Amino acid sequence: MRSRTLPYLLIAPASLLLAVLFLWPLVQTAFLAFRAPGPLGVDVWSLAHVRRMVSDFDFHTALFNTLGLVVVVVPLQFILALTMASMLRHIRAGRSLVLWIWSIPLGISDLAAGLVWLAILSERGYLNTVLHAVGIISGPRSWLTYETPGVLFAAIVATELWRATAIVLVILVAGLDMIPREYAEAAEVFGATPWQRFRRITLPLLRPSIQTALILRTVLAFEMFATVIAIGGRNFPVLASKAYNWQYFDQNTGVAAAYALVIMGAAIGATLVYLRLLRSPEQAR
Amino acid sequence: MTPKRMLLRLGPVCAVAALALAGPNLAAAAEPVWLSTQLRPIEEAQQVRTVILKDSPVKAQFIADQPASFTVRVEAEAKTGHHVVSLLGALHGELEPFVPLGLLQPLDSLVPRLAADKIPNSLMQLGKFGTQHQYYIPWMQATYIMAANRKALPYLPKGANLDHLTYDQLEQWAAAIHKATGQRMLGFPAGPSGLMHRFFEGYLYPAYTGGLVTTFRSPQAVAMWESFRKLWAQVNPNSTNYGFMQEPLLSGDVWIAFDHVARLQDALRKRPNDFVAFPAPSGPKGLAYMPVVAGLAIPKGAPHPAQAAALIAYLSKPSTQILTLKASSFFPADALPTPGNLEPGLKAEGDAVAKMLAAPDAKPALLPVGLGAKGGEFDKIFLDTFQRIVLRHEDPATVLKREGDAMQRILNDVHAKCWAPDPPSAGTCQVD
Numbered sequence: 001m002r003s004r005t006l007p008y009l010l011i012a013p014a015s016l017l018l019a020v021l022f023l024w025p026l027v028q029t030a031f032l033a034f035r036a037p038g039p040l041g042v043d044v045w046s047l048a049h050v051r052r053m054v055s056d057f058d059f060h061t062a063l064f065n066t067l068g069l070v071v072v073v074v075p076l077q078f079i080l081a082l083t084m085a086s087m088l089r090h091i092r093a094g095r096s097l098v099l100w101i102w103s104i105p106l107g108i109s110d111l112a113a114g115l116v117w118l119a120i121l122s123e124r125g126y127l128n129t130v131l132h133a134v135g136i137i138s139g140p141r142s143w144l145t146y147e148t149p150g151v152l153f154a155a156i157v158a159t160e161l162w163r164a165t166a167i168v169l170v171i172l173v174a175g176l177d178m179i180p181r182e183y184a185e186a187a188e189v190f191g192a193t194p195w196q197r198f199r200r201i202t203l204p205l206l207r208p209s210i211q212t213a214l215i216l217r218t219v220l221a222f223e224m225f226a227t228v229i230a231i232g233g234r235n236f237p238v239l240a241s242k243a244y245n246w247q248y249f250d251q252n253t254g255v256a257a258a259y260a261l262v263i264m265g266a267a268i269g270a271t272l273v274y275l276r277l278l279r280s281p282e283q284a285r
Numbered sequence: 286m287t288p289k290r291m292l293l294r295l296g297p298v299c300a301v302a303a304l305a306l307a308g309p310n311l312a313a314a315a316e317p318v319w320l321s322t323q324l325r326p327i328e329e330a331q332q333v334r335t336v337i338l339k340d341s342p343v344k345a346q347f348i349a350d351q352p353a354s355f356t357v358r359v360e361a362e363a364k365t366g367h368h369v370v371s372l373l374g375a376l377h378g379e380l381e382p383f384v385p386l387g388l389l390q391p392l393d394s395l396v397p398r399l400a401a402d403k404i405p406n407s408l409m410q411l412g413k414f415g416t417q418h419q420y421y422i423p424w425m426q427a428t429y430i431m432a433a434n435r436k437a438l439p440y441l442p443k444g445a446n447l448d449h450l451t452y453d454q455l456e457q458w459a460a461a462i463h464k465a466t467g468q469r470m471l472g473f474p475a476g477p478s479g480l481m482h483r484f485f486e487g488y489l490y491p492a493y494t495g496g497l498v499t500t501f502r503s504p505q506a507v508a509m510w511e512s513f514r515k516l517w518a519q520v521n522p523n524s525t526n527y528g529f530m531q532e533p534l535l536s537g538d539v540w541i542a543f544d545h546v547a548r549l550q551d552a553l554r555k556r557p558n559d560f561v562a563f564p565a566p567s568g569p570k571g572l573a574y575m576p577v578v579a580g581l582a583i584p585k586g587a588p589h590p591a592q593a594a595a596l597i598a599y600l601s602k603p604s605t606q607i608l609t610l611k612a613s614s615f616f617p618a619d620a621l622p623t624p625g626n627l628e629p630g631l632k633a634e635g636d637a638v639a640k641m642l643a644a645p646d647a648k649p650a651l652l653p654v655g656l657g658a659k660g661g662e663f664d665k666i667f668l669d670t671f672q673r674i675v676l677r678h679e680d681p682a683t684v685l686k687r688e689g690d691a692m693q694r695i696l697n698d699v700h701a702k703c704w705a706p707d708p709p710s711a712g713t714c715q716v717d
Contacts, residue, residue: 123523144526145522146525235526249661250665251658
């Protein structure tokens with residue numbers, strides 16, 4: 001009897017905490033987004049906040065910027081991390097040291113990472129100092145203004161690649177380590193090329209790790225905030241920064257909550273797509 | 286360690302934490318409590334306690350609080366009838382919501398006692414909120430001015446007077462610098478932490494259209510945005526990242542800048558020989574400026590009203606006002622000239638403010654009044670309009686039509702009446 005209830009008792013505190021600190025605020029967010037003052041001064045169900053959000057002049061820009069970042073950053077990070085993880089497989093001595101160095105950015109907060117790249121790219125930053133020293137530019141040049149949206153976008157992509165590729169790498173390395181080397185060796189005996197071994201053996205067996213890595217990365221990419229604020233400020237609106245602005249500057253919690261729901265919806269949608277596309281075949285489970 | 290032992294060890298920690306959370310015990314105060322939204326930074330609050338209140342005839346407890354919790358506290362004290370605070374120090378717009386609720390005590394009997402302090406009538410009138418009674422006594426004021434690097438002065442257009450520039454001359458000046466140096470050296474605080482919306486609300490709009498809300502989409506407003514677009518061609522593109530203009534001024538990225546006196550102060554105080562301060566430019570309808578007035582008020586039901594009144598009289602004395610100026614970035618509410626022995630940077634700012642106020646075509650435009658929690662959304666209208674017309678080159682008339690509708694919705698939500706520079710309205714202020 002005791003052994004049957006014990007597991008539930010043990011997970012109860014964590015479940016309770018998550019319910020109180022995640023589920024309940026989520027319900028409240030939905031309330032905030034869909035309740036607005038009605039004609040009698042009492043809050044009624046309403047789409048007013050949602051309409052307000054959609055009619056916001058840079059709602060589409062923010063949506064486009066966010067999707068653009070996700071579409072560019074996530075695949076790049078995935079390819080980079082997969083390449084790095086595959087290279088690690090062939091290193092014997094010092095493998096842990098290399099892995100350790102590669103995952104250093106994981107320990108840096110996203111705001112700090114944004115500020116690091118701001119220090120590099122600002123008007124009097126390291127990049128301009130170097131360009132000036134080698135004679136490419138004659139004076140300070142601005143890279144991160146509303147006049148240079150392309151550079152702004154590239155700078156944010158670079159920051160994200162630098163900061164968050166490591167999380168994908170760590171998951172993929174763990175996945176690769178779980179694949180027995182015998183499969184590859186057997187394939188080699190039958191004359192499979194390295195590319196064939198990678199395509200036919202490594203990738204399919206790595207699928208569960210890829211799924212985890214992509215879901216985690218995409219969800220975080222939709223929430224991208226501090227790096228964007230540090231580098232782009234108001235010049236590069238994304239969904240999360242719009243939610244922040246509506247809450248703190250424009251003081252309209254309802255519209256901020258509507259933005260938060262859009263982010264959540266996008267993240268859930270992406271997760272469902274990954275779950276479906278990267279489903280492990282029945283017999284492999 | 287047994288759980289019991291651990292609790293025993295944690296006990297004192299919890300007790301300390303609980304004490305820290307409880308904060309100062311206001312209810313036990315025997316001295317009058319002075320609650321203020323101003324002079325909030327630690328150093329400024331410390332100056333109030335150790336310097337300004339040192340020679341006060343009334344010993345008072347100075348407590349600084351965020352504007353939002355200030356409002357909640359005052360309303361809560363009135364609702365519960367449990368009064369702790371005797372004196373309020375806050376901006377005009379922060380005190381204004383208390384008047385219709387009847388939370389402030391009229392101070393008419395105090396006014397004759399302050400006659401010697403020469404508080405200008407225009408400021409005193411603000412403290413009446415358009416009623417028959419004086420609800421606050423002007424305490425200190427700030428505003429927005431311009432500052433420039435001396436290197437920019439040789440490029441001033443012919444015939445231009447720095448103390449009375451027009452917006453067109455500002456454009457020519459910046460264009461001349463652009464041509465000579467290849468750099469756009471005019472800067473505005475249009476970044477996320479900047480106060481650019483105040484420039485539109487208190488300076489550009491009233492100077493070009495004579496109003497703000499009523500003239501929001503008038504033909505003059507369309508012309509104004511078109512000429513501001515032209516001016517913006519001379520503005521440093523990093524302006525949409527700037528928060529405090531003293532920083533790009535000190536770094537040399539910008540030679541001419543507009544900002545709040547407190548946000549230019551560092552440049553003028555650190556290198557008074559390199560920078561000059563001067564009034565904001567004027568437009569077709571005069572030199573519009575935005576006074577930021579802080580006042581002292583006594584809440585109804587205050588536990589120590591007489592001592593609070595004595596404190597107001599003390600704080601209004603010219604000698605105390607100078608102490609306040611030195612402790613903060615605010616200027617005295619009285620009309621006395623800036624004393625000569627002040628440090629040069631502060632004096633330069635004080636002189637620029639005085640010249641601006643004394644200009645024959647000076648036109649005060651108040652901070653938005655009566656918008657309450659909608660203030661942020663009201664400011665957003667101006668920032669959005671600016672982004673769409675100036676940064677994205679959308680058609681001014683179309684943008685003003687749409688943003689004007691959004692503005693009217695906000696005003697309707699809170700039933701806000703017009704405030705200066707717009708003429709007083711009977712009902713909700715209307716965007717024409």
